[in-house]
Each structure stands twice: as structure tokens, then as C-alpha cells.
Amino acid sequence: MLSSTALIWGVALILLPLSGALLTFLFRAVATPIGICVALAINLCTVRLAWLISTQEVPRYPLGGWGAPLGIDLYVDGLSMTLLIMSAVVGLAISCYAPSYFRSARHKLIYFWPLWLFLWTALNALFLSADIFNLYVTLELLSLAAVALAALAGSADALTGAMRYLLVSLLGSLCYLLGVALLYHAYATVDIALLAERVVASPITSAAFGLMMAGLLLKTALFPLHFWLPPAHASAAAPVSALLSALVVKASYYLLLRLWLEVFGNVNVGIDVILGVFGAAAVLWGSLQALRQSRLKLLIAYSTVAQLGYLFVVFPLAAVNANAWQGALYLALSHAFAKAAMFLAAGNMLLFCGHDRIIDLDRVVQRLPLSLSAFALAGVSIIGLPPSGGFIGKWLLLEVAVAHALWGWAVVIVVGGILAAAYVFRVVGHAFTPAKNTHEVHAVPAVMEWVALVLATSSILLGLSAAQTLMLFEVGDPFRILSGEAPS
Amino acid sequence: MSSTFFFALAGIGLFVLGLYGLIIYAHLLRKILAINIMGSGVFLVLAGLAHRLPDGTADPISHAMIITGIVVAVAATALALVLMLQVQHTTGQAVLPEKQKY
Numbered sequence: 001m002l003s004s005t006a007l008i009w010g011v012a013l014i015l016l017p018l019s020g021a022l023l024t025f026l027f028r029a030v031a032t033p034i035g036i037c038v039a040l041a042i043n044l045c046t047v048r049l050a051w052l053i054s055t056q057e058v059p060r061y062p063l064g065g066w067g068a069p070l071g072i073d074l075y076v077d078g079l080s081m082t083l084l085i086m087s088a089v090v091g092l093a094i095s096c097y098a099p100s101y102f103r104s105a106r107h108k109l110i111y112f113w114p115l116w117l118f119l120w121t122a123l124n125a126l127f128l129s130a131d132i133f134n135l136y137v138t139l140e141l142l143s144l145a146a147v148a149l150a151a152l153a154g155s156a157d158a159l160t161g162a163m164r165y166l167l168v169s170l171l172g173s174l175c176y177l178l179g180v181a182l183l184y185h186a187y188a189t190v191d192i193a194l195l196a197e198r199v200v201a202s203p204i205t206s207a208a209f210g211l212m213m214a215g216l217l218l219k220t221a222l223f224p225l226h227f228w229l230p231p232a233h234a235s236a237a238a239p240v241s242a243l244l245s246a247l248v249v250k251a252s253y254y255l256l257l258r259l260w261l262e263v264f265g266n267v268n269v270g271i272d273v274i275l276g277v278f279g280a281a282a283v284l285w286g287s288l289q290a291l292r293q294s295r296l297k298l299l300i301a302y303s304t305v306a307q308l309g310y311l312f313v314v315f316p317l318a319a320v321n322a323n324a325w326q327g328a329l330y331l332a333l334s335h336a337f338a339k340a341a342m343f344l345a346a347g348n349m350l351l352f353c354g355h356d357r358i359i360d361l362d363r364v365v366q367r368l369p370l371s372l373s374a375f376a377l378a379g380v381s382i383i384g385l386p387p388s389g390g391f392i393g394k395w396l397l398l399e400v401a402v403a404h405a406l407w408g409w410a411v412v413i414v415v416g417g418i419l420a421a422a423y424v425f426r427v428v429g430h431a432f433t434p435a436k437n438t439h440e441v442h443a444v445p446a447v448m449e450w451v452a453l454v455l456a457t458s459s460i461l462l463g464l465s466a467a468q469t470l471m472l473f474e475v476g477d478p479f480r481i482l483s484g485e486a487p488s
Numbered sequence: 489m490s491s492t493f494f495f496a497l498a499g500i501g502l503f504v505l506g507l508y509g510l511i512i513y514a515h516l517l518r519k520i521l522a523i524n525i526m527g528s529g530v531f532l533v534l535a536g537l538a539h540r541l542p543d544g545t546a547d548p549i550s551h552a553m554i555i556t557g558i559v560v561a562v563a564a565t566a567l568a569l570v571l572m573l574q575v576q577h578t579t580g581q582a583v584l585p586e587k588q589k590y
Contacts, residue, residue, distance in 0.1 A: 133556075140564065144564060148567065151571060156578045160585055163571050163584060167519055170523050174527055177557065178503060181530060181550075184550065184553070185537040
């Protein structure tokens, strides 16, 4: 069986970070070399898997040889492969950045490595799992690792932020689990493919749908359920903020999208517009809040709230034309690169100036040119200027909105871009001018600057490789259900 | 049917009760207990609805799910308690600030 051997690489994607986490926990003295080797190996496996699934048929892999109804299947298609690549690239960047960031606090680095590799394990397992109960377990593993990482900074803000994040995550997971219980009762399976065949519109399906959606929306921080995100993301250490904003929120969004597309295709009538309205509110509210912030990391965290809004504006657009899903995936991918780059650049400025008050950024452009370039380039992608990845994503959405005369959504997408430009230029402007209060400055290691710049550049390059990226999205045709319903 | 339904309803009741507690009480220990009550509610739903095979035996897969869920809940509770102690140690009280200062 050629097709199932491809997913040996998928199994490696789960086992590598898991064993890496255990090894870095046991051998603390050499944690950094082990961690970086594991990150490199994960990237190699991801490339190999992407190559195999784009040239062969899409595989399912029964773990331990047990079949679908009883055993646990792994599955990969264009949607999950894209997110696996996203975590591999951002993960490698963060693995290179973190040792330098924590160089004056080695005890934090000792906790960082195992927790981060556990988080990576959970992410990869989440993207590869094909049954909703296994997805619950990975979702919990992900939030426990993420909360522990968020608390790593140790300040009072970080601890209360992490505590709130934990309570919200657990609430979200329990809602999701109750939905799983109802679905299992009604359809006697937790396998996504089998559920997709068996599911019918009924009160119990609607109840399960509502519970699972509510739980996942809470975890994805859709406005007005975003209240926990800015404190948790802004008060964490810079590499942790980057991976929370870039990767962790995308995981629950992926799960939501997967369930929406495969399982609840026939019960979600009318919900798409509600999600779209909340998404639009998130874009506007998040951007306005970002403009009001006086601290750089909070500005970036509110920008995440706004950018997550776009991922929900997609739902009403995709109801008329399934091409909008590709726009959403494109936005999610470029947001991951750009937002990670922004948080890492902000971490450099924080380290350099000793604070992250925006108005006191004293001529950062002359002293940290690479970090500020990284911030500005990432900003280009967040705003959605050509030729960035963010531009392609927004373009795909605008194309659908304009073609079907959905002007309201088009206006939201454009206004969100303008507001994003306003908050990005606010930071860049203060970085060019001398501040009233000057501070003692601290040197920033070159590797930290370069990592941020490489990530920001890759979010721009993503726009130049649109053809290949869109081809990858289509592997296994993950958006097929709604495309069948699309009116001409 | 009746006992199955009774257990499931009791489970939903516990879930709602826990949710109420989570929202109403400020003290973190009460919030953590409320989350645990919600979790027990979900497990009771799973256990109650497992009793549905034609020969009258319970569905073992539901029980496997409950056991996995309990393991996850224990880990989550442990983390929550440690974090609560840290919050208390750092801020002097085991409550979340009503309004973030930013």
C-alpha cells in the first residue's frame, strides 16, 4: 500500500516532537541542540509528507492497524498539510529565536523546551487526527501546554492572563466534549468520515453543533469572546506570544472549519451570516482597540483579534462561492508568518529599550534596522498590500464579495486593511523619531533580528508563490462539500 | 430508556450548574471546582448514554472515553491549582482582576 506508507511521515511528525520533549526534559544541559535538531527534523518530514501527498492520492493511516470504527485514523489533505507546513516553518523560527531570548534566564529556557515541543506534538496530532474524540484530547494537550508557556514569563500580568486563558480553554473544551458525547450517542461513531456519511439534520445534531461551535469559537477568540486573548498573548514572553498568536488560535479554527465542512454541512443554514457579522465586528473592534493601545505587544495582540475576524467574514462569502475558503486559508497562513514576525520584532525592541511603550520607541530604526524592517514587512502583509500573502488572501475574498455584489463584506475587508495600515504606521512613525525619554539600551543578538526578518520576508514571498500554494490547498479537495452547493 | 435519559439529564444539570458557578464565583478555587463539576456532568452524559446496546450491556467505547476524559481533567486540574497558587503568591489573592489595567 503506497498511500498508507506516506503517513509514516505523519506519524514521525507526532513522535519526533514528543520524544524531543521528553529528551529535553531529561537532558537539560543539551536541551537547545536537541530542540533545534528536532525542529529541523520536523521540517524535513513535513516537506517529505507534502511532496508525497501532492504526487500521490490522499492517504488514511490506521494507527496500530486498527480500522476506522474502533481504532484511530490519521488523515491528511491540503487543508491540514497547509497548517502542518505553517507550524513547521514558524516552529523552526521560534526554536532558533528562543535560546537567545532566554539567554539571561536559563531556568525559563529549561521549562520552555519541553513545553514547546509538547505543544508542537499536540498541534501536529490535531492537524493529522481524523476522529473527533482524539481531536478533543489533542485540543486539551494544546491548551495545557499553551497555558503553561503563557505563565512562563512569571509576572503578575502573565499569571492572571494565563489563569484566565486556562479557565476559558477548559470551558471551551468541555462544551466541545459534550458535543462529541451527543454525536457519539446519535451516530455511534467518532470518525469524521463516517460521521459525515451518517449525520442528518435533527435536534441532537443541532445541539451538538451548537455546543462544539460555541466551545471552538471561545478558543478561537471570535469577538465578543476575545476578552481573554490580549492579556494572555501580550504578557507572555515574546517567542511564546508569537506561537500563541500564530499557531495556537489557528488550531481551534482549523477544527471548526473541518467540522463545518465535513460534518455539519447540512445543519449550518443561516449560521454563516451570524459568524460573518461577529467576524466583521472583530475586524473593526480589534483594529480600533489596536489603534488605542499604548503598548506595542498589546497593539499586536488586538491586531490578532482583528485578523481572526477575517477568518469568520469568510463564512457568508463561502456560502455563495467556495473559493472564499482558499482566501481564508491564505489569510490564516500569511497571518501566522506575519504575526510571529511582528511579535519577535516586538520582543527585540522590548529587549533593546527595556520597555514596549510605543511613544517612547527612540529612533529604533537606526539602532535595530533589521527588526524594524521585519515589523514593517509583516505589517505590509497584515495590511494586505501587494505582493504579500495577506494581499492574495484578501483579494480572493474581495473577488467573491464583488462578484456576488456582497458590498457590505467588501467594505469591511477594505476598512479593516486601512485601520491596519493606521496602527502599523503609528508604530513605524514613532520608531523613526527621537523620543522625549531616552533609555539605557541593551544589545540584541543578531540571530533574533534575522529570524524575525526571515519570517516577515516569507509572509511577503507567500504572495509571490500563489499558484503553488493554491495547488497545495486543493490536495484531497477539502472544500468539496460547499462547492457542490454553490449557485452559479 | 428512562434510566438512560435520567442519567443524561442529570449530567446536563451538573454541566449547567458548573457553568453557573464558573461565571458567578470570583474565587479561583471555586471556579476550578465548578469546571470539575461541569466535567463530571459531561462524563455522566457519556456514561448514561452508553447504556444503549440491544443486549442491554453498556458500550465500552463510551467508558474508554470517560477514562481518557478523567485523565485529562486530572491533569488540567493539577495545572489550574498550581497556577492558582502562583497567582495567590504573586498578587496576594486568588481572584482574577475584575478589569485588566489596559
